[in-house]
Each structure stands twice: as C-alpha cells, then as structure tokens.
Amino acid sequence: MDGLLPELEVIRKDFPILERTLAGGQRLVYLDSANTSQKPQVVIDTMVDHLERHNANIARAMHQLGAESTEAFEAARDKVAAFVKAPSRDEIVFTKNASEALNLVANTLAWKSPFQVGEGDEVVITEMEHHSNIVPWQLLTERTGATLRWFGLTDDGQLDLSDIDQLVTERTKVVSLTWVSNMLGTINPVAEIARRAKQVGALVVVDASQAAPQLPIDLGELSAAGVDVLVFTGHKVVGPTGIGVLWGRREVLEALPPFLGGGEMIATVRMERSTYAGIPHKFEAGTPPIVEAIGLGAAVDYLGHIGMDAIHRHEQAITAYALKGLQSVPGLTVLGPLDATQRGGAISFELEGVHPHDIAQVLDSRGIAVRAGHHCAKPAHARYGVQSSTRMSSYLYTTPAEIDALVEGLHHTRSYFKVG
Amino acid sequence: MDGLLPELEVIRKDFPILERTLAGGQRLVYLDSANTSQKPQVVIDTMVDHLERHNANIARAMHQLGAESTEAFEAARDKVAAFVKAPSRDEIVFTKNASEALNLVANTLAWKSPFQVGEGDEVVITEMEHHSNIVPWQLLTERTGATLRWFGLTDDGQLDLSDIDQLVTERTKVVSLTWVSNMLGTINPVAEIARRAKQVGALVVVDASQAAPQLPIDLGELSAAGVDVLVFTGHKVVGPTGIGVLWGRREVLEALPPFLGGGEMIATVRMERSTYAGIPHKFEAGTPPIVEAIGLGAAVDYLGHIGMDAIHRHEQAITAYALKGLQSVPGLTVLGPLDATQRGGAISFELEGVHPHDIAQVLDSRGIAVRAGHHCAKPAHARYGVQSSTRMSSYLYTTPAEIDALVEGLHHTRSYFKVG
Amino acid sequence: MSTDLDSLYQEIILDHYKNPHHAGLRAPFEAEVHHVNPTCGDEVTLRVHLDDGPDGRPVVVDVSYDALGCSISQASASVLTDLVIGRPVEEAMQTHEVFLELMQGKGQVEPDEDVLEDGIAFAGVAKFPARVKCALLSWMAWKDATAQALQSDPALQEEKS
Amino acid sequence: MSTDLDSLYQEIILDHYKNPHHAGLRAPFEAEVHHVNPTCGDEVTLRVHLDDGPDGRPVVVDVSYDALGCSISQASASVLTDLVIGRPVEEAMQTHEVFLELMQGKGQVEPDEDVLEDGIAFAGVAKFPARVKCALLSWMAWKDATAQALQSDPALQEEKS
Ligand SMILES: Cc1ncc(COP(=O)(O)O)c(C=O)c1O
Numbered sequence A, B: 001m002d003g004l005l006p007e008l009e010v011i012r013k014d015f016p017i018l019e020r021t022l023a024g025g026q027r028l029v030y031l032d033s034a035n036t037s038q039k040p041q042v043v044i045d046t047m048v049d050h051l052e053r054h055n056a057n058i059a060r061a062m063h064q065l066g067a068e069s070t071e072a073f074e075a076a077r078d079k080v081a082a083f084v085k086a087p088s089r090d091e092i093v094f095t096k097n098a099s100e101a102l103n104l105v106a107n108t109l110a111w112k113s114p115f116q117v118g119e120g121d122e123v124v125i126t127e128m129e130h131h132s133n134i135v136p137w138q139l140l141t142e143r144t145g146a147t148l149r150w151f152g153l154t155d156d157g158q159l160d161l162s163d164i165d166q167l168v169t170e171r172t173k174v175v176s177l178t179w180v181s182n183m184l185g186t187i188n189p190v191a192e193i194a195r196r197a198k199q200v201g202a203l204v205v206v207d208a209s210q211a212a213p214q215l216p217i218d219l220g221e222l223s224a225a226g227v228d229v230l231v232f233t234g235h236k237v238v239g240p241t242g243i244g245v246l247w248g249r250r251e252v253l254e255a256l257p258p259f260l261g262g263g264e265m266i267a268t269v270r271m272e273r274s275t276y277a278g279i280p281h282k283f284e285a286g287t288p289p290i291v292e293a294i295g296l297g298a299a300v301d302y303l304g305h306i307g308m309d310a311i312h313r314h315e316q317a318i319t320a321y322a323l324k325g326l327q328s329v330p331g332l333t334v335l336g337p338l339d340a341t342q343r344g345g346a347i348s349f350e351l352e353g354v355h356p357h358d359i360a361q362v363l364d365s366r367g368i369a370v371r372a373g374h375h376c377a378k379p380a381h382a383r384y385g386v387q388s389s390t391r392m393s394s395y396l397y398t399t400p401a402e403i404d405a406l407v408e409g410l411h412h413t414r415s416y417f418k419v420g
Numbered sequence C, D: 001m002s003t004d005l006d007s008l009y010q011e012i013i014l015d016h017y018k019n020p021h022h023a024g025l026r027a028p029f030e031a032e033v034h035h036v037n038p039t040c041g042d043e044v045t046l047r048v049h050l051d052d053g054p055d056g057r058p059v060v061v062d063v064s065y066d067a068l069g070c071s072i073s074q075a076s077a078s079v080l081t082d083l084v085i086g087r088p089v090e091e092a093m094q095t096h097e098v099f100l101e102l103m104q105g106k107g108q109v110e111p112d113e114d115v116l117e118d119g120i121a122f123a124g125v126a127k128f129p130a131r132v133k134c135a136l137l138s139w140m141a142w143k144d145a146t147a148q149a150l151q152s153d154p155a156l157q158e159e160k161s
C-alpha cells in the first residue's frame, strides 16, 4: 500500500501498549487515537528520568536540580515552538489541555483589554466544533451580552461558507473554529477564513487539537493569514495528559489580561496591587505541569523525527483504506467527507439496526477499541439527525491489518445482532 | 531523636532521586520540599504502568482500556477523598494545581450565583498568603468593584486577629487563608476563623498546599467548623506535577457557575445553550490530568500507609532540630514562630551580610538544595522588611544528618564570604 | 470471548430490545422527565401515572416512555415497566433498590429472580462498568418522575405519609 | 566543588560587591527605571544622564543606581557603570551586546578583556543559568533607561538618527 510509514513494524515496537492483550487473550487493536493517542517508550522514559533524577520546581529554584528542571522545561517550550514553527518561543504558553487553552482566551475576553467582548459584539464559531470550542464561547457571550453565531454544515460534511458575508461582519469580535473535525474528519480552510475575519478585525482562534497530530503546522504562514491563537492538546500527539499548548500572537498575548493569578505569573505583588510577568509566564500561574511539558517535548521530538509529512501520508493511506473497507459493510453510512485526501483520520459512521454502544461492545470483545457516542460534538450529530455514532481513528502506528480486523468485526456485529 | 519515622532509611530507599550525586560527586541533600516534594518509586511505577498498559481517555471510552483508565482515575478520586476525609467523593474536583483551584473559586464568584461578589462586597485574605491566594482575589475584586482586605501579621509571625471584628463583617463575602504558611511556617487557626466567618455568612476558603503534606486533614471536622472550600497541590504530597485538588462543600459546588467549559462537563449541548453535568464533572472540562490523578492516588496511598500522624511527628522532630541548629549560626535570624510544635516544616531565615542567592549558591556547591528568594510571598517579606530570604524545608525523608550538613554549610558560607 | 459477550447480551435482553413492552408516551400522567446519559447521548423521556391503591397507598398505574439508546438501555426500560406497573409505589421502589444493587455489584451480586424476574438478565451487565449507566438510565428517570409525581399531588403525598 | 564556586565568585566580583562604584542615585537624569527579578525579588532603580558628545553624538554622562540584591547583581551594576560612563551611547550599547553574549553563552564564550575589562570576571556566572538573570538585571535596566532617555529628548534623538 502506498504512503504507509516505511518502518511501521519498528514504530509499533516503540509503543509498549500495543503488545497488550485483553480479555480472552485478544490482541489490542487500538482505533481510538482521536480520543487519545498511545505513548512511545521514549516519552515514558523521559518522564521517568525526570522524576527519578531531576525533579525540582522550576524558575524559582536556584540549586542544581532546579536548574536542570528549569532547563528541561524551557527546552520543551523550544521543541514545541519548533514543532509548530512559532514565530517566537515566548508565544508558546503551556496549559493543562486544549480546553483550558480555549477557555483562557474566552474567559479573558470578558475583561478590559483592546479585545474585550461586550454587548452587541458577536462571536462566530461553527456547528462542527468540539464542546470545548462551543461552551467557552457560550459562557462568554451569555455573561457579556454578546451574541454567539455559527457557520452551519453542508450535507456532505463541509462548512457552509455561503453566508460568510452575513456571519462575519463589523460586529464580529472573534472567529473560532476547528482546523480538523474530530467527528466528521473535515479539514477546514482555516487560512482562508482567517483572512476574511481579519478584514473585519476579528480575533481568529484555531482549535488544532485534531490537526496537530496529523498535519505539519506552520505558524509563520498561519499567522500571516491572520490566525491569532492556535491551541492543541498534548495527549493526542503521543504526549502525556495534563499538558496543552496555546500559541498566541505576541501582541494579542501581551494585550489580554491575566487568566489565572498566582505563583510566577507576576512581576511584583503588593497587597493592594500586582504587576505581571511578560509572556509566556504571565499565563502560567502556579507550578506548571513540569514533567508533562517535558514529556510533550519528547513527544513532538519523536513525531518530528519520523516527520509530520510522512505521518500525514500514512494517515491518508490508512484513511483511504478504511473508507473503502467500511463501505463494504452493508447498512454502514460514513458521516463526513468520503475523499481521504480532503479529511483527517477520524471516521464516524452509523450501522443500520445496531446502536453504537452495541457495535463498540462487540468490537471490544474482539480487542478492537473504537469510540461510541457523540464524541463531544452533539451539535454536529444533531445536524445530521443522529444521536450518536461509532468512530474509528487511526494514527502513525495503525496497520492495514487492523483496519481489516475492524471491517471483519463489523460484519460479525451485524450477524451477532441478526441485522440484514 | 524522638519522633523520627522509625524506618527512615527504608523510606529513603523509596525515593530514587535521593541516591543522586551532583557536580563534584556531592550527595544530594534535598531541603526544598515545600517547593516541591520528591517522588517515591511507587508513584512513578504506577504512572508508568498506566501509560504502558492502560492508557485511554476516560468516561467517554466504552472499550476495555477505557474502562480500566476510568476506573483507575475514579479510584484516585476515592483515595484523595479518603486522604482528606471528605464527606463525599463527589466533592473532590481535580485541577492542575492549587493555583488553578483557588482561581476556579475566585473566577466563578464574578458571575451570577448565590455567592456572587459585587460592588461593595469585601473579600478578606491575610498578609502571609502565597501569591496564588492573593492575585486571584485581586483580580476578582478589581473586576467586580469589591474591596480586598486582609489580616496583618504580628511581629512573631502570627496572624494578627485583634481587628477581626472590623475585618470580618456583614460585608464580607469570602474569607480565604492559608492553613500553614509556606514562608513563616505558621499554622493558622483555620477552624476558629471559619466559625467567625460563618457568623457573617462568608464563604471560607482554605489553602492547604503546605498543610496537606504535613498534617492529617479531617474535612468532616473542618466543614462542620464552616470551611467551604479546601485546596492543595499534588506535587507537594509526593505526587506528580499537573494535578491539584479542590474540595468543595456540595451545596457550594452545585451553586457555583461553571469555570472552564467543554468536554465532559456538560449534560447536553446545543448551539444555543448547554446544561451542565453534576459535580465533580461540572468542573473538570476537557481531558483531565488522568495519569497525574492516578499518580496522586498512589501518592496519598503511600502517605496514608506511613501515616499522616507519624509524618507530622517526624516533621516536628526535624523542625525542632533544625531550629536549634540554625540558631547556632551567628548572625542568623529565623523568620516566623520559633516553637516547632506550633509551626510547619518550612523555615525561612536571614544571614547577616550574605544575600540569600549567595547562601543558596554556596550550599548548592555542597549538594544542599534550599530555596532563596521571596517564595511567592512578597507581601509577607515586605511586612518583615526583608526583600528575600533563604528557606529550608524538610519532609518525611529528611534526616538529622541532612540538617547537620545544612548548618555546617551555613558556617562555611559565612567564612566563604568573610562575614563575622 | 463470545461467552462474555453472551453474558451481556442475553436472549432476554435482545428480546426486550426488539419488542419493548409498554413503549410510547401515554396520558394520563402526573410527571414527565427527560434523562440523558451525557457520555453517549442516550436519552429517555418517561411518564409516570400514579393513583391510590385499594389500601389507600399510591400505586404505579402506568409508566410510558420514549427511549433512544442502545440495546441495554432500551431493554432495561422495557423490563422496568414490567416490574413496576401495577405495583404499590413502595414495593416498586424496593425493586428499584434491588436492581440498583445488582448493577453496582461489579458482577459479584447474585440476582433474585423472585424480585427481578426478567431483570436478572442484567446480571451480566454489571461486569461492564461502561454499560451500567445504560442499564440504569430509565430506572433513574422512573425514580425521579415518581418522586415528582408524589410531590406534585398533595393527595398522593398525604396518603403516603 | 570549591573550584566551581570560585569561578563564580571571583575576587573582582566580591571586590565590586563590597565596594560598588558609582552607587547611589544622582541628578540630573533624563530617565529612571525600576527593574525587578520576579523570581527572587532583586531590584534596581537606575538613572541615566546623557548629553551631546563633542561629535554631536549622545554620550553616557552618568549612570547612578540603587540596587538591592545578591553579590552578582550588585557587582554587575558596579562594573556596568565603569564600562559605560563617559562612553558614546553607541559604543556602550555594543559593550552591552558583548556582555549579553557572554552571559548567554553557557560558559562557552571566551570573554574579551579589551571590551569588558572587569566584566570578564562574569564569565564564570554564565555557567550558572539561575544566576545569569542576576548579572543581567542592571544591564537590562540601563538599556531600558537609555532607550527612554533617547526617546524623551528630541534633541538627543535627532542627533542619533
Ligand atoms: C501556601 C501555598 N499556596 C499555594 C501554592 C501554589 O501551589 P501550585 O504552585 O502547585 O499551584 C503553594 C506552592 O507553591 C503554596 O506553598
């Protein structure tokens, strides 16, 4: 098969969990990577080495362990900055996950700054957002008297941009959208939309939670197009939980008021009043997720070593193969675009007569892990009139044989529930 | 020496970093545990086992790995609830650190709820707070038009409660204070202050970041006294970074509006409006720090196994020994109470004629790790007219011999800088 | 592997799933609730109709529902109605307790067929933590609706106390 | 171990620390800044007085300061004043660059005694990442103050451009 990672079996050996057997001696077939990715040994080892040999608090400690820990933490920031080609490493803020990063922006926009959102202002999102890119904006607009608006979706799973001129207007203060949909797999034209949003002076926020694992990111280009903020989450790029990334254009981060207060985010503190540190520290209150940032550094190094272009090609090859296999199952309908070159690697589908929970359960009894439910994208499900769906999602360690196992498992599911 | 942990050498073997040698072959003498504690092997191994064998996202995943991961995560909540004797496990919310927990409360109090803080309301803190329990309240009061007030300190490092009747009044909406000071070591009478605050109907928030590592916590008792919220941070109780704990009385957590939006904190999401999940999930937006919570569970189990009473006795014994040793150094002044039974194990001091940085540097060259600076407690330093101080802080693995090394190092520091 | 799956998807469950009893929404009713499983989006709208029994104590006259969900959640709604319709509220609540215990027993609780009838088929579900919520969705909705019905009707409430 | 420590605390540094040159705040000045090292609380208040030099280009006539901090930060303020007072701003800025490079060189940069004079004693500091900020505190303050002085004085600015 064209496009697969050449050393796939070697790569699989990097991921200890792939050796795992489940109930009944079944080998694990992990097809839930859009939910969270598995971790290579090097990420785990880097974290262990830190905890066993270099653990100390950062910035504040003057001793050798403190210096080592600080250096490792800040080196992780450099690695992440390089991974997304950030114009400046100071523009990389560590959060606990993508959700916190999105909330950081939405929450601070309620308070005084050149970007403050108030009565009469509008925030534009899309109907295919993950809840983490919906609820923060609902909270912001409800609390400030602003209005939330959104792009709808076309029947084939694309953003409906036909009413962009009605949606993105002089009243628009923020446009926030996902780059790659975690439900439909759709890849959105973020640069194009950013350019449009910039014409009306809106702040442009991109949720790259599903893009970062799969696509090479060039923030030089994206920021030139008008993207002001981009977020992603560590645990989906083979890093640990507890760590997320917010990139923000320097002028934006400098102008936003602080989010969380405390710890090292200050310049000076008096009881009456405090002043704040420069970016990125201004947004990193308290002891940051140190070992998690260091683990994430190892993770993006690992991905960079394999090459994001190669990973993207692999994902496309597997996705194309999966789309073909899935469509061979009678009664199966894929939600979202059918052209693998135009989409990410998460494929949600319905199987007539069998509820997603029941599909997932039968697959699980064969060792195949998929996700069933609304995938934190209830509005997108509602748009297509489905209450929940089954989702398979691959990653750099996924093999065609695993897709075969899934397809076979789906045939078996149909016969188990005696449909068709 | 009375009160030391009986199996101290065995306990030390649990902490791999204590075997570490530093530049020049020096053995590590780690006296910076109030900054962050070291991690026992069992915490590291638990995290590794999770990452290598059970890693999956929680709540949302229906497969075996998902069930294992969810069970481990929720079991960690049970362990933490037991560690602090929480009235209900649902009252335990996982955050990324203590700072986020404090900000969660301060931030949500700005919005509509029975506890909302507004114009004319007052928030009372103390002059010995860590920045993380100052800045969030400054942000809240500045943004809402409320007033921030605070308890001052007595010359011997205690809270000055003489004007409590002027400070805690009908206007007081929140009283937030630290249980144990990270700079002075002072143990505050939190139950007494909580009872007083309850008389005026104020919300009582306790920062237990320095208490949780050292004192047995009984939230049954504290909540009966009127404490509504208590927070601490994982990395100071031999757990990993990236995880903090917020305990809140059920009625309070239920009444507070959501903080971060997204992920599994919802009941249902429509584009127009969302409803929220019950506690604790309402406050856990996005993928939580899963492996970190599991690590914290192992950490509190470890502490519980040794026994918090025994650890407290050990800390007191070491602290008494250290206070005596430090006072043998000419020109050394301890900041804070001098009675070990009335204080925590962090001891800040000044040494005449040598700046804290320089002290820390000389000690570091002998492998001794202490903290130098303002320890995120600038106002308390200002209160005592010092710009920065040196702080030693012990923990359950600290030996009297390490205190001897510190005292010897301080004598050496004096001679190195030719003072006295 | 198939054995485990078969212990979850017992014939009884699949039968109730394919042919749910008492399905649909009917009047009269004193309370209607809408419950959602936030994780998967499964939903149930459920109505309760109570009335005084011969001894003056409230009786479950009807439970009607509209459920969207997996086989386990649909079958459990069906079994629920079989077990509670026509029973005194107090007795039905006890059955609820017994079912809850079974579900939360992690597969360690021996089901009592006299009380649970077809409900014993759910014993296997208790071994699948992720599915327990599915089985409990309509039971929780019923309890909620019944409490509301008792509260909203002072007559019923008086009788009860 | 002592060797390493001695490479940090060179005699020159300790001398400047005990007897700082040009200490205290003086008038006249065109700009005053207050810089803090947020980590440790070290502070410096620093004033700059510039004037036209003989060739019309601005010259650093005086730098005065009040510093609270460790030996490294105090000594570096003292050395700074020695190196920039009396020099054309442009030349002083170049010295600033050279000192910055030395400090950020992680101990790999060979110091140039012709340019840095006593400043070469700080070569050892570059090996202690936590202390680099101490050494740079007053230098950063000076750069900031000088920029402000140039900006606030149109005459000086014109000369410069
Ligand atoms: C008393 C006190 N409160 C709050 C904190 C903040 O904890 P964290 O940095 O983990 O948020 C600390 C520790 O730094 C502390 O000592």
Ligand SMILES: Cc1ncc(COP(=O)(O)O)c(C=O)c1O
Residues within 6 Å of the ligand: A034, A035, A097, A098, A099, A100, A130, A132, A133, A178, A180, A181, A182, A207, A209, A210, A233, A234, A235, A376, B263, B285, B286, B287, B288
């Ligand atoms: C598109 C998208 N946005 C945001 C998130 C939230 O990420 P996290 O849960 O790590 O905050 C996810 C993943 O769950 C996602 O797929």
